Amino acid sequence: MNDDTLILYYYNDGLSEDERRHVEAAIHSDAAVAARYDGLCRQLNGLADVDTPPVPAHTVQRWHDAIDREARLERGHVQQPRQRAFSGFSFAWGAAIAAVLVIGISLTMTGPDPVVEMPATTTSAFTRGVQVHFRDTYGQLASMPIEASADRTQLVLQIIEQNRLFERAAEQSDSDDLARVLRAFEPILVRLAAEDITPQEAAALRAQLTFELNVMLTKLSRDSSNETGTATTGIKT
Amino acid sequence: MTTRSRLIIATFALLITSAGFAQSEVRDAEDPNEVLKIAALEALISAPPERALPLVMKVLDANNTNEVKERALFVLSQINLPEAQNRLLDVARTGDPELSAEAVRMIGIGGNKEAMAGLADLYKSGDEDLREAVLEAYMIAGDVAAVNAIATNASSVEEFEAAVEMLGVMGAIDELRALSQDSGYTEGLIQALGIAGGDDVNATLMDIYRNADTDDIREAALEGLLISGHDEGVLELYRESDDIEEKRDLLETLGIMGSDLMMEVIDEALAGGA
Numbered sequence: 001m002n003d004d005t006l007i008l009y010y011y012n013d014g015l016s017e018d019e020r021r022h023v024e025a026a027i028h029s030d031a032a033v034a035a036r037y038d039g040l041c042r043q044l045n046g047l048a049d050v051d052t053p054p055v056p057a058h059t060v061q062r063w064h065d066a067i068d069r070e071a072r073l074e075r076g077h078v079q080q081p082r083q084r085a086f087s088g089f090s091f092a093w094g095a096a097i098a099a100v101l102v103i104g105i106s107l108t109m110t111g112p113d114p115v116v117e118m119p120a121t122t123t124s125a126f127t128r129g130v131q132v133h134f135r136d137t138y139g140q141l142a143s144m145p146i147e148a149s150a151d152r153t154q155l156v157l158q159i160i161e162q163n164r165l166f167e168r169a170a171e172q173s174d175s176d177d178l179a180r181v182l183r184a185f186e187p188i189l190v191r192l193a194a195e196d197i198t199p200q201e202a203a204a205l206r207a208q209l210t211f212e213l214n215v216m217l218t219k220l221s222r223d224s225s226n227e228t229g230t231a232t233t234g235i236k237t
Numbered sequence: 238m239t240t241r242s243r244l245i246i247a248t249f250a251l252l253i254t255s256a257g258f259a260q261s262e263v264r265d266a267e268d269p270n271e272v273l274k275i276a277a278l279e280a281l282i283s284a285p286p287e288r289a290l291p292l293v294m295k296v297l298d299a300n301n302t303n304e305v306k307e308r309a310l311f312v313l314s315q316i317n318l319p320e321a322q323n324r325l326l327d328v329a330r331t332g333d334p335e336l337s338a339e340a341v342r343m344i345g346i347g348g349n350k351e352a353m354a355g356l357a358d359l360y361k362s363g364d365e366d367l368r369e370a371v372l373e374a375y376m377i378a379g380d381v382a383a384v385n386a387i388a389t390n391a392s393s394v395e396e397f398e399a400a401v402e403m404l405g406v407m408g409a410i411d412e413l414r415a416l417s418q419d420s421g422y423t424e425g426l427i428q429a430l431g432i433a434g435g436d437d438v439n440a441t442l443m444d445i446y447r448n449a450d451t452d453d454i455r456e457a458a459l460e461g462l463l464i465s466g467h468d469e470g471v472l473e474l475y476r477e478s479d480d481i482e483e484k485r486d487l488l489e490t491l492g493i494m495g496s497d498l499m500m501e502v503i504d505e506a507l508a509g510g511a
Contacts, residue, residue, distance in 0.1 A: 002270070003270065171379075177348070179379070180345065180346050180377050180378055180379070183376065183377045183379070184342060184345065184346045184377045187373055187376075207304075208307070211278075211279065211311065212311050214279050215278075215279055215282045215311060215312060215315060216315075218279060218280070218282045218283050219282045219283075219315055222282070222283050
């Protein structure tokens with residue numbers, strides 16, 4: 001019995017009479033469930049004092065999706081496959097570069113640096129460009145075939161090239177904060193491009209990247225909202 | 238209040254508490270509770286930094302999985318407050334190895350001068366993984382001088398080559414050339430030049446190839462040309478050579494590079510004019 005069911009029981013909401021009786025019986029017959037429920041009650045009783053920050057619409061949507069998914073799982077008793085914890089740092093940088101080289105595609109700067117056209121002349125225009133890049137990258141990663149390593153590699157290499165253009169643009173526009181974030185994505189992307197990683201490892205790297213992209217999108221949206229007084233949204237997943 | 242909104246608020250509230258009922262077992266990445274916690278962390282960045290900071294700190298203090306804590310570290314890197322940067326440094330110094338390396342990466346992303354200064358000590362005292370993480374953090378922060386200092390003071394070939402490789406990634410050609418004044422062009426330096434790329438580097442790699450004293454250096458120069466994608470240079474070397482074995486190697490390199498010039502060479506070879 002999970003915590004969400006106990007929370008619904010606490011609020012006397014969302015459970016049928018049979019379900020409520022089942023929870024009640026579990027609390028009375030199972031000491032572990034009773035202890036968890038006691039702990040939940042203590043926390044939930046103090047909820048009125050919790051001052052939560054505003055939550056972006058896309059994040060609320062993700063919560064909804066997660067809750068719906070759990071509901072489906074509970075109904076269908078579907079067993080989720082375990083995903084192994086993965087440390088991205090177990091991959092040596094050099095080995096990752098070499099892995100990319102093996103497929104015969106150079107990731108490195110060939111010849112002179114590409115000329116980067118700065119969007120308009122303002123930082124805000126550049127920031128909007130970065131937001132588009134982050135959204136595009138998020139979408140590409142979300143639809144990326146994790147199992148098909150060759151397709152994954154091709155797609156990620158394209159993302160790396162695009163990311164590099166924005167890295168240079170950020171450096172040229174003195175957007176140091178964004179330049180650092182963009183540079184930080186690259187080692188993760190290079191690891192994700194390697195063909196010798198398992199689907200679980202690829203999924204873990206993708207999860208890390210999509211989280212970081214989403215955080216940056218939310219932050220950029222917040223910053224532009226603060227500047228203009230208008231609300232903007234990040235990614236709707 | 239609807240069922241759904243109660244669940245959302247309750248889950249968020251539970252996430253930010255450090256209560257003892259946080260589950261201790263390693264969670265699946267698709268565990269709905271884990272997904273909710275990570276989504277809640279995403280949302281925190283929309284809050285003012287002063288309000289988000291204590292909540293992120295609580296996530297780090299609570300009995301959460303490393304995956305959740307790693308996500309919290311990223312959020313922390315985006316909070317431009319001294320406490321956030323200090324906490325990153327604390328985790329880097331004392332966290333478990335996985336979290337420690339991630340905290341180091343986040344210090345690079347944050348770019349805070351004081352926190353960056355702390356990386357030097359971490360590098361000295363850290364194991365190989367942590368040292369690699371520090372080099373990567375310097376790369377993220379664009380701190381060429383710090384990486385160059387590591388290369389200059391390296392106490393082993395492995396340490397030197399790891400640093401020069403990172404200099405190559407950072408495009409620090411001047412520093413790589415300066416290092417070659419002391420040590421000559423080692424294989425690692427040559428490869429790093431290839432990673433840095435550019436016309437000047439290509440010319441240098443061609444010179445190194447032509448004047449190589451050993452096969453290893455010649456191979457490293459060819460690999461550098463491969464990495465930098467200088468197919469025209471490889472073709473030039475092919476045409477200069479009278480050695481069949483060498484020509485075969487150069488042709489193979491053009492093939493690996495996926496160069497259109499290879500067809501030109503094949504045409505010449507088949508016509509007997511190689």
